């Protein structure tokens with residue numbers, strides 16, 4: 001097929017209509033942006049915060065409900081997340097810390113959640129994300145908490161125990177790993193450099209396709225991509241975004257063993273700088289609790305949830321490192337403490353726990 005500029009008159013007429021509509025859309029978006037600026041002025045006078053995740057979730061849910069198509073409902077959320085990101089940035093800059101460098105899945109999660117109109121603050125590791133968000137250098141932090149293949153991200157969960165930060169939102173990403181190299185071939189490849197979790201996620205593919213190539217663990221997949229960009233004998237494993245970031249070829253696409261591999265991220269902020277999100281109608285409450293090691297303790301912990309009909313969507317345990325076979329339990333509940341059954345169940349649960357901390361209440365992922 002030859003690639004000539006299309007000239008069919010019907011096509012040109014349709015494009016003409018698209019151009020006109022785009023101009024109307026731009027004018028409407030600018031009117032929306034002016035309204036957001038006016039909201040921003042009121043917030044400044046009141047001393048209230050700009051980012052309202054429950055409001056953004058309601059805007060997106062409302063539009064999905066009235067969407068008449070042909071735009072797919074899944075397309076509505078990313079479009080409006082970007083529109084609100086751009087409007088928000090006119091009210092105030094949003095500084096977001098995440099595990100960098102550029103091109104990591106954490107960066108993708110941060111951009112997916114807040115939209116592209118943010119100030120990016122890549123950090124070396126989860127500890128640094130917690131640190132800069134606690135100090136106020138960043139307004140929000142984004143950390144991975146769970147991978148559908150590899151399980152919980154233990155360092156993040158451990159940091160939740162002692163941090164003053166709380167969870168204001170969650171987002172999850174389909175993790176597609178790719179083999180990246182500076183030359184477009186597998187010939188002469190000596191080592192694959194990637195984060196140990198990515199090497200584990202691609203174990204089957206690497207064993208089948210590159211059984212004799214060294215697997216070299218490095219601090220992040222982006223670091224592996226950076227190394228690959230400086231040495232043609234090396235390859236990295238990372239996202240397609242990392243490939244364009246580091247000018248690499250994708251020599252193996254979607255090489256993770258599980259095609260449904262997802263990672264969940266928590267979005268954190270400081271209670272002195274942000275109120276806890278109000279009820280959006282589709283909320284999740286995350287907590288961490290522990291009970292002393294005695295017969296029936298676990299059962300007692302679950303009774304309040306059953307009594308008040310509160311659904312538990314996640315239950316993880318982590319050793320308390322007391323040497324006593326004691327554990328912390330990370331629990332996600334459906335609902336908001338302002339929903340009466342949830343509030344009552346939480347109050348009762350608190351009385352049977354030795355340690356009880358609400359990590360956050362936030363709108364469910366709108367992706």
Ligand SMILES: O=C(O)C(=O)C[C@]1(C(=O)O)C=C[C@@H](O)C=C1
Pocket residue numbers: 036039040050051052053055056059083084085087088091
């Ligand atoms: O409604 C507000 O509070 C706004 O500031 C406007 C807006 C939006 O663009 O719709 C922007 C930022 C907030 O996070 C929520 C919504």
